Amino acid sequence: MNVKHFLRINPQLKNDCSNLLWSGYHYCVGASGTEPTTRASAIPPKTHTVTIPLKTAESTVKKPSTAKPPPTTSAPEPPAITCTYDMCYNILEVNGQQDPPGVTAMCKDYFKEKRKESDAFKLFSSLSKPEPKYIARIEYFRLPPRWLFVKITDEEGNTGWGEASLEGHTQAVEGCLDAWAQRYVGLEAEWVLYAISSTRKLGIPIYQLLGGKVRNKIRVYAWIGGDRPSDVEAQAVARKAQGFDAVKMNGTEDLGWLDSPSKLDECVARVRAVKALGLDAGVDFHGRVHKPMAKQLVAKLAPHEPLFIEEPLLSENIAGIKEIASQTHCPIALGERLHSRWDVRPFLETGCVDILQPDICHVGGISEMRRIASACETYDVALAPHCPLGPIALAANVQVDAVSPNFAIQEMSLGIHYNVGGQDLTSYMVDPEVWHVTNGYIDLMAGPGLGIEIDEEQVRKLSKDSKAWISPTFVGPGGELREW
Incomplete structure (x- = not known):
């Protein structure tokens, strides 16, 4: 049976395959008579035949009938496809089969190993569709010599640090932060803390x-x-x-x-x-x-x-x-x-x-x-x-x-x-x-994250009574203002 035809009559499997690709996997299903390829290196890629019992409308929907049953005939051969180890485990999951013919323990182990090795899988599997977390608090800290730090905390205590320093315009930025805090506290924190929280959860820098x-x-x-x-x-x-x-x-x-x-x-x-x-x-x-x-x-x-x-x-x-x-x-x-x-x-x-x-x-x-x-x-x-x-x-x-x-x-x-x-x-x-x-x-x-650790105790201590930095003013010999 051709793999493309198999995917056509099993749309759920096709969708699942697409989701795997989106999550960072790469698998290749070989056409009949060709050798498939795969990026994975844990186990050399091989093709083998897997027998998949397909569920049909006739087998899942009972219809009352008064007609005589048809004469008994031998059951048709279940379709078989040529696939890689990657495909086997996916088919196993979609069809709910514990041990369909041709799917071996090696197939399962191989697929699980790929999951462990894939940073993309770790990211999407651990962070996709999380329970929403909401911004609980937005704080900013005016600091000497002329910096402005921002700390955002969600309702579970996850935090992210940022910097909003704009030389000579500290008070203006603080006004913006006050306005944004009124808008954003109580909203989902995903887009604010996603990069930092996800990289910290995975233990990787943002540049990854x-x-x-x-x-x-x-x-x-x-x-x-x-x-x-x-x-x-x-x-x-x-x-x-x-x-x-x-x-x-x-x-x-x-x-x-x-x-x-x-x-x-x-x-x-x-x-x-x-x-x-x-x-x-x-x-x-x-x-x-x-x-x-x-x-x-x-x-x-x-x-x-x-x-x-x-x-x-x-x-x-x-x-x-x-x-x-x-x-x-x-x-x-x-x-x-x-x-x-x-x-x-x-x-x-x-x-x-x-x-x-x-x-x-x-x-x-x-x-x-x-x-x-x-x-x-x-x-x-x-x-x-x-x-x-x-x-x-x-x-x-x-x-x-x-x-x-x-x-x-x-x-x-x-x-x-x-x-x-x-x-x-x-x-x-x-x-x-x-x-x-x-x-x-x-x-x-x-x-992980930005790759640095902020000393919050020092930040809070030195932010007290910190004055805003003012841009220097240059005055020419005629009393005219000049560019700083």
Whole structure:
């Protein structure tokens, strides 16, 4: 009997097979006379004949009849199909047969072993159609130096941590969180905590849900200098001793729309000094350099080969950025002021960006960041996420970095000039050693979920009376406000 015909007259079996495929299985049923194939390696795939007694309408529905019974004839041969071990056990389940002819103990053992080996099966079998759990509480914690952590708890005590840091706009974000808490408390927690709770239940990192890692280490860079960079050479030496092989610094102090060209020479000297130490150096214009000065500074920096030039102009000026990009061989980087894949799209289509730097807190989380990374890959644009933020944001970035072929380098805020008052990237973590840098890289975290543990006691302690961080204000000599 042909397998396709068998599936046609047994729709329940066909549906069950489809469900298995959806759950992550792979089985192949061979056509008559052909050798089927399978991915499983526990037992070599073989074909054999299984006899399946099919239930028919005549055998399941009793009809009164006064007609004489037909003459006794020999029962027809039960149909047989050619299948793999995978198919056998499925047929066994659907037809309710304990030991149909041809189905052996080996078939059962084989299928059970496949279930054990399949992470996809574990995920879907343990988490599909769970009893609904509802959000019981949403809390947020304003923390020094300038971070905002969020904790969501469901009615059974399952928790998930996130970070909603938006530099200089803490109170506005807190207002949004207050509004969302009123809407979401009492709703099902599945879509809020699904990724974290499922990966923790399975003991796997989130990057496994994103398709699996393509690297074991993550290249990182740190900051030197500050908003008004001065002696960066000593800081560069310290960063090299910490294990970094790349750094980033602000290109200039605040500049006027048209300022003295001599103010640009200091930037060039700083880049030259850092490069002489054997470090790669990215230069951040931070949108504070306007077009008349940006064109000059890019030209002066080009001979010294910076790792990238970041935000040569504000992101609103796509045409101006494209013009500058066309005049230099230096890679142009930007992205922290873009908040979705739709914001990113025109920069990719115009070809004016070489390295995209989306911020995972600004774009709304891991899912959107992953979409942006994939979009960049289609345009041959590298991914270097912006993250002068806290440990939760960095850990979330790393999940995307791990699965993105076009990932280049990750910003981290360890010792950044904003981290004052004694709090740093490691301050709110039980396991700060995950941020240890060796030869310019951190190891990819292997722990479940985000791969880090938050010190909740420290979070609650330091969040009391914490003040919101305010963006610096630059004022020019004429009293005019300038870009920070």
